[in-house]
Amino acid sequence: MKRNTWQREAVRGALDANDGFVSAQALHSALHSTGSPIGLATVYRALADLADTGDADSLQSPEGESLYRACSTNDHHHHLICRNCGLTVEIEADAVETWAKDVAAKNGFTAAAHVVDVFGLCAACTATAAASAK
């Protein structure tokens, strides 16, 4: 049976409070800094659960960390992520969906899943970078 614990709620809340993708470690630190005595292992478990139930989205940063984010919808979708500030925009990718399916089918592949994420610098960070580069 699935139980309701304040820890699970805390993790969900911390995720919701965040705009972009966060690492499990960062989430744990954040919770600790607000005084929560939640354990690191529990954060990992809660995140895995949320990802399983579709309440959260997970992806791998190019550096190899697992990042998580509260999902506004549980439809399948992709992300545009600022590599500097972590700002995330959910994007529609119907074109990519069908393309992925096509390509897989053409090559005899089945059970196709895909990883499609775009990393870049958001407008704000671009401006900052340009300013500091001067």
Next chain:
Amino acid sequence: MKRNTWQREAVRGALDANDGFVSAQALHSALHSTGSPIGLATVYRALADLADTGDADSLQSPEGESLYRACSTNDHHHHLICRNCGLTVEIEADAVETWAKDVAAKNGFTAAAHVVDVFGLCAACTATAAASAK
């Protein structure tokens, strides 16, 4: 200056000899099993170099490992990877390229890079899976 060492050649050779993506660890074991006394750290360094110069492609498996593959071209392209046997097909993705650029631009993002990879079961593995499921 960049020097030519047999170790670098060995890594490149081992990559070329492989059809799919391989982890650095696997490559190291493979080299060892052929009698090469190459060090693990050196394999990592060689792979990083190859990836830098565009001679190899790297991606993160869903499990978080870094995988490498010899690249037949150094054009930008993507992959269709069998999650069972590691077979890899290089795919053209012009549609996705432009889509990624569009999406990024529309949201004010610059310096857009993207991670686009399709995982699935190749025809052979699909057949095997179906057979064993019976």
Next chain:
DNA sequence: ACCTTGCTGATAATGATTGTCAAAACCATT
């Protein structure tokens, strides 16, 4: 209130990757 059983959390364990640094190898030069 009680009891069963899942959940928690401190810590150890794991596994991949990177840093360190002395010794060895490379390449141009003598």
Next chain:
DNA sequence: AATGGTTTTGACAATCATTATCAGCAAGGT
């Protein structure tokens, strides 16, 4: 062929994220 300045190597330690362990606590049904 010997020399010298540098780069590269490789064994091992260090790091980092994540997972396993396991005893104690707590949630929910009865």
